[in-house]
Amino acid sequence: xxxxxxxxxxxxxxxxxxxxLNCTYSDRGSQSFFWYRQYxxxxxxxxxxxxxxxxxxxxxxTAQLNKASQYVSLLIRDSQPSDSATYLCAVxxxxxxxxxxxxxxxxxxxxxx
Amino acid sequence: xxxxxxxxxxxxxxxxxxxxxxxxxxxxxxxxxWYRQDxxxxxxxxxxxxSEGTTDKGEVPNGYNxxxxxxxxxxxRLESAAPSQTSVYFCASSPTSGxxxxxxxxxxxxxxxx
Numbered sequence: 001x002x003x004x005x006x007x008x009x010x011x012x013x014x015x016x017x018x019x020x021l022n023c024t025y026s027d028r029g030s031q032s033f034f035w036y037r038q039y040x041x042x043x044x045x046x047x048x049x050x051x052x053x054x055x056x057x058x059x060x061x062t063a064q065l066n067k068a069s070q071y072v073s074l075l076i077r078d079s080q081p082s083d084s085a086t087y088l089c090a091v092x093x094x095x096x097x098x099x100x101x102x103x104x105x106x107x108x109x110x111x112x113x
Numbered sequence: 114x115x116x117x118x119x120x121x122x123x124x125x126x127x128x129x130x131x132x133x134x135x136x137x138x139x140x141x142x143x144x145x146x147w148y149r150q151d152x153x154x155x156x157x158x159x160x161x162x163x164s165e166g167t168t169d170k171g172e173v174p175n176g177y178n179x180x181x182x183x184x185x186x187x188x189x190r191l192e193s194a195a196p197s198q199t200s201v202y203f204c205a206s207s208p209t210s211g212x213x214x215x216x217x218x219x220x221x222x223x224x225x226x227x
Binding site: 008032034042043044045046049088090092096097098099100101103104105106 | 218
């Protein structure tokens, strides 16, 4: 079992719809969770971080965390073609006193007009 | 602020050649990381440096060495390149202080080993 799992997609949604991206993790002790967006040929860009159970909203993006079920999700409202990218989920792991992020393989999102 | 910068952007090597990938950050971050990204494999950690003067192996360190030259700079060296090291390499940095653990990435180096 991978530490951080994401459906590879592609997830195809029409413009204006809500895109829902999901991520599960195996380490129950994980405390910090991040969503990155990566356009083709570009580097990952941080879009959301979430530390507590519940929802966190930032513009059209909402991150949801459920530690009991060990999943974190990202909702994108009013999806635009410019949201088409790969979305990476990352979970912080503390190992030997040092902080590392464990990344999922990413979900490819395609927003069509 | 430039954030995280990497050089070179592209590189083609022949098997057995060596090279150093350079990374610098101007955000006064404590920690720095080197990842490689291959299709379908996601980001895999090669080496990291929790603070100036320390380095440690990540998930896939074989064939690589690193140097944390100072707080700003963290280089990755391939001593004898192999085709299996063809990949996109990303450097990242993180505050790792005050509860801030998010990582910020450089633009990447696309390396091809023939």
